[in-house]
Structure formats: C-alpha cells, structure tokens
Amino acid sequence: xxxxxxxxxxxxxxxxxxxxxxxxxxxxxxxxxxxxxxxxxxxxxxxxxxxxxxxxxxxxxxxxxxxxxxxxxxxxxxxxxxxxxxxxxxxxxxxxxxxxxxxxxxxxxxxxxxxxxxxxxxxxxxxxxxxxxxxxxxxxxxxxxxxxxxxxxxxxxxxxxxxxxxxxxxxxxxxxxxxxxxxxxxxxxxxxxxxxxxxxxxxxxxxxxxxxxxxxxxxxxxxxxxxxxxxxxxxxxxxxxxxxxxxxxxxxxxxxxxxxxxxxxxxxxxxxxxxxxxxxxxxxxxxxxxxxxxxxxxxxxxxxxxxxxxxxxxxxxxxxxxxxxxxxxxxxxxxxxxxxxxxxxxxxxxxxxxxxxxx
Amino acid sequence: xxxxxxxxxxxxxxxxxxxxxxxxxxxxxxxxxxxxxxxxxxxxxxxxxxxxxxxxxxxxxxxxxxxxxxx
Numbered sequence: 001x002x003x004x005x006x007x008x009x010x011x012x013x014x015x016x017x018x019x020x021x022x023x024x025x026x027x028x029x030x031x032x033x034x035x036x037x038x039x040x041x042x043x044x045x046x047x048x049x050x051x052x053x054x055x056x057x058x059x060x061x062x063x064x065x066x067x068x069x070x071x072x073x074x075x076x077x078x079x080x081x082x083x084x085x086x087x088x089x090x091x092x093x094x095x096x097x098x099x100x101x102x103x104x105x106x107x108x109x110x111x112x113x114x115x116x117x118x119x120x121x122x123x124x125x126x127x128x129x130x131x132x133x134x135x136x137x138x139x140x141x142x143x144x145x146x147x148x149x150x151x152x153x154x155x156x157x158x159x160x161x162x163x164x165x166x167x168x169x170x171x172x173x174x175x176x177x178x179x180x181x182x183x184x185x186x187x188x189x190x191x192x193x194x195x196x197x198x199x200x201x202x203x204x205x206x207x208x209x210x211x212x213x214x215x216x217x218x219x220x221x222x223x224x225x226x227x228x229x230x231x232x233x234x235x236x237x238x239x240x241x242x243x244x245x246x247x248x249x250x251x252x253x254x255x256x257x258x259x260x261x262x263x264x265x266x267x268x269x270x271x272x273x274x275x276x277x278x279x280x281x282x283x284x285x286x287x288x289x290x291x292x293x294x295x296x297x298x299x300x301x302x303x304x305x306x307x308x309x310x311x312x313x314x315x316x317x318x319x320x321x322x323x324x325x326x327x328x329x330x331x332x333x334x335x336x337x338x339x340x341x342x343x344x345x346x347x348x349x350x351x352x353x354x355x356x357x358x359x
Numbered sequence: 360x361x362x363x364x365x366x367x368x369x370x371x372x373x374x375x376x377x378x379x380x381x382x383x384x385x386x387x388x389x390x391x392x393x394x395x396x397x398x399x400x401x402x403x404x405x406x407x408x409x410x411x412x413x414x415x416x417x418x419x420x421x422x423x424x425x426x427x428x429x430x
Contacts (some may be wrong), residue, residue: 006401080397087371142377153395153421181402217398222372228374230380230406289369304371 004216007016010238012312014216015241021205022115023249025063028197032255032264033119035246036209037064037112038291039103039280040265042309043316043325044193045169050184051313056191058183060173062199064295065166066206071214071299072163073207077246078215083159085303088148091349092304095287096294096311097318099340102279104316104325105335106130107265110220110284110289113277114239117268118246120258123266123273129333130274134281135224136349141350142229142285148353151304159301162309175198182330192265209349219293221284265328272331286349362389367399368422375399377407379427383410392425400425 004010022035030164039059047058075081098334103109106127108116113131116124138146165262171177172185188194196202212218216238223235250256267273284290287308289297294312297305319325324338363382366373376396382390383406390412392403400416400423407414412427 003397003401078397082396084369093392137404142373147370147374151371152369230376230409232405232409234405256372288373 003215006217006235011216011218011234012241013211013239014218015238016245017212018111018209019118019242019244019246019250020220021252022111022236023118023246023255025197025205027253028201028257030194030197030202031195032227033109033116033121034112034192034265036113037108038064038067038295038310039100039109040107040112040192041127041315042100042152042291042313043104043319046316047193047320048185048187050186051317053184053186054320054325055193056185056188057320058170059192059193059196060185061196062120062170062173062203063206064217065170066203066214067210067295068163068166068209070207070297071296073121074214074297076212080214081113081301082304083154083156083158083301084151084179085154085158087151087304088353089304089307089352091148093311093314094345095283095349096308097315098282098345099287099291099308100312100315101319101324101338101342102276102283103291103317104319105276105331105339106280107151107267107326109280111292114220114243115246116263118243119250120256121263122260123263123265123268123270124306126270127131127277130277131281132224133274134278134283135221135285135303136228137278138223138282138285138350139228145354146350148286149227149355151302154301154303158303160164160342162298162306210342213292214296214319216301217293218296219290221281221290222293225279225285267326267328267330269326269330272335275339275343276326276335279346281337282343282346282350286346294311361390362426363387365390365392367396367403370399372398372402376402379428381427383412388412388427388429390425390427392427394409394423394425395421396423399423410415
C-alpha cells in the first residue's frame with residue numbers, strides 16, 4: 001500500500017493540520033503561543049504527578065497521550081507497529097533529560113518555537129537559530145560516523161508498555177484522581193498549567209496529529225537536519241506549512257502580536273534563548289528526533305524513543321526542582337550552568353559514540 | 360559488477376541515509392541496502408532518486424532490500 005502521507009503533498013498537509021490545530025487549541029483554552037508544546041506539556045505532566053512542585057505548570061496534558069496513542073493505532077493499522085529497542089537506552093535517557101533542560105531554558109520545544117514565531121514572538125528567532133546551530137553540530141557528528149548502535153526486535157508485549165502508561169495517565173485525568181488531600185494529582189489553579197482546551201478536544205487533536213505524524217514521519221529536528229545533511233527539503237516543507245498556517249490562523253483569530261517584550265511564557269535573554277535551544281537541538285540530533293517525533297516513534301513500538309521521552313519528563317522535574325527552568329522574568333539561577341553541563345555531555349557523547357562501520 | 364551491500368538494519372534515521380550517501384559519494388551506483396523499517400526504506404529510496412539512481416524495493420523476510428542501479 002502506498003503511503004500518501006509520506007509524499008511531499010502529504011507532509012505539507014500534516015504540517016498545516018498541526019499549525020491550524022495548535023492555533024485553535026490556543027483559541028479554545030491552551031496557553032498563549034503554546035497551542036501545542038511537547039516539552040511544556042511533558043513538563044506539565046511531571047508537575048501533575050508531583051515530580052516537581054512549580055504550581056503554575058501542573059496538568060495532565062491529553063495532547064501527549066493522544067500523540068502516542070494516535071501513532072500507536074496508525075502504526076498498527078499500517079502494519080508498522082514493531083517493538084524494538086536496545087540502542088543505548090541510558091544514553092538516550094540522559095539526552096532526553098538534557099534536551100528538556102535546554103528546552104526549558106528557552107521555554108519551548110521546536111514546535112513551540114515555531115508556534116511562538118507564528119504568534120509574533122521575536123525571541124523565538126533566537127531559539128530557532130540556536131536550534132539550527134545545535135542541529136548543525138549534531139550533523140557534523142553524524143557525518144563522522146556517530147551512532148548509538150543498532151536496535152533489535154523486542155517481544156510484542158513490551159511495546160505496549162508506553163501506550164498503556166498513556167492510557168493510565170488519561171484515566172487519572174478523566175477521573176481526577178486525588179491520592180491525598182491537595183494532590184497528587186496536582187492541577188494548576190493559575191498560570192499556564194491552568195489554561196487548557198476542553199479535555200475531549202485536546203485528546204482528539206492529539207490522536208489525529210499523532211496518527212498523521214506517524215504516517216508522514218513529521219519531525220521538526222529532521223527538517224533542519226536533512227536540509228543541512230543532504231540538502232533534502234521534504235520534512236522542511238512540512239515545517240514551513242506549520243508556520244505559515246499557524247500564522248494565518250493566528251491572524252484570523254486575533255492571536256498575532258508581534259514584538260520581543262512581554263510575550264507570553266517567554267523571556268528576552270538572547271543568549272540563553274539561543275544556547276538553550278542549541279543544547280536541545282544537539283540532543284535531538286544525537287537521539288534521532290524532536291520531542292514530538294520521539295512520542296510518535298514510541299507509539300510505533302520504539303522503546304528507545306520511549307526512554308528518551310521518559311528522560312524528558314524526568315528532565316522537567318530536574319529543571320523545576322533545581323532552578324534551571326526559565327520564567328518570563330528571565331533565565332533561572334542554575335539555567336546557564338545546566339546548559340553548559342548539557343552541552344559538555346552531548347559533545348562527549350558525540351565524540352565517543354561511533355560505529356566503525358565500513359561502507 | 361556485484362552490488363555493494365550495506366546493512367542498515369536496526370539503525371535509526373538518518374544513519375541509513377548517511378551510509379548510502381557516503382557510498383554514492385564514493386562512486387558506487389549499484390547498492391544493495393538492507394533496512395528493517397518503512398521509514399528507512401522511504402528515506403533511502405528518496406535519497407537514491409535525488410541522486411539520480413533507480414531504486415527497486417523487495418521484501419526479504421522481515422527485512423527490506425533496496426537495490427539501486429544507474430538509470
């Protein structure tokens with residue numbers, strides 16, 4: 001069966017759907033310029049579970065569950081569901097941790113960087129430039145034989161663990177389970193965590209985007225990587241569609257507010273917007289996908305991607321417990337140190353993880 | 360000339376593409392690339408097309424073989 005979504009037209013349609021969907025999710029209640037943000041939403045999940053106690057960013061975001069489950073169903077239907085794993089899981093876990101630290105110094109994953117741009121936030125330009133710079137460094141490693149090694153087929157049932165976890169989180173959300181007075185589960189009463197579209201709408205959007213992205217292999221990191229590495233603009237056309245359609249939808253819905261100062265859930269430190277995303281971009285290349293793509297892969301049965309996603313959720317807890325995550329006031333006390341440690345970690349991984357494969 | 364064989368099974372993208380592109384850059388046109396997932400197949404086939412090679416895809420058990428030749 002020919003996969004229509006992996007065509008050029010297909011990836012553009014998928015990018016457009018994500019862009020329009022994100023703008024509408026914001027319209028229906030998600031935080032400003034954060035219609036969809038994989039890093040922020042995983043951070044909110046970590047908060048809801050009480051892994052960090054930043055009371056403004058706690059919510060079990062159904063978009064995340066939808067991404068994994070939508071991809072799971074789509075992969076299953078297409079005969080692409082394939083449990084696999086064993087390619088340097090611990091390295092991937094820490095790439096996930098540091099990717100999240102970098103993303104939370106900037107305040108967003110690549111999806112949100114694009115959506116912030118489409119909402120008029122000029123600071124996103126610095127983030128995107130940093131992202132591209134990080135990806136550029138990663139591509140140099142790829143050209144020099146960087147590899148985390150092969151993955152291997154795993155038993156069928158082990159691929160269900162991550163989707164099952166998502167169903168569990170979804171049930172906790174639907175029934176608003178409280179494990180002790182006051183939480184967990186924690187739900188923000190103010191701040192971005194308190195802003196969310198209706199549950200069913202978020203879930204359906206997540207499922208649709210998850211399924212489409214699984215079919216089309218949509219990946220924001222991959223878009224820049226492929227342009228730099230092999231001058232391939234396939235994924236990039238999807239990313240461009242995301243920005244253009246999110247921008248147009250924002251204009252129509254009155255959500256476009258150009259400027260640098262006072263942008264929602266953003267700060268104006270050029271240096272740390274840039275370097276935070278440099279770290280994130282480098283970690284994404286080394287792990288083989290942006291945070292969204294890692295969720296779609298984990299739905300397909302890729303347990304290495306699931307480990308990366310868990311690393312990101314753990315990283316969110318680290319970021320908020322240890323004063324790494326930025327706030328609208330600017331970078332936090334230990335944000336810069338975390339970025340430098342993360343860059344060192346990624347460079348060491350880049351230099352040391354190589355396969356001596358003859359071609 | 361016997362086709363050059365590249366075993367890219369279990370490698371996550373873009374590594375299969377990097378290996379194939381290196382081989383093409385080194386002058387090979389007849390390649391037999393082994394992958395084990397649809398994404399790698401699509402990416403390798405797309406790269407081959409972009410590099411002006413003809414790609415034929417066949418199944419071999421759980422693996423997918425992409426054979427490239429000069430057009």
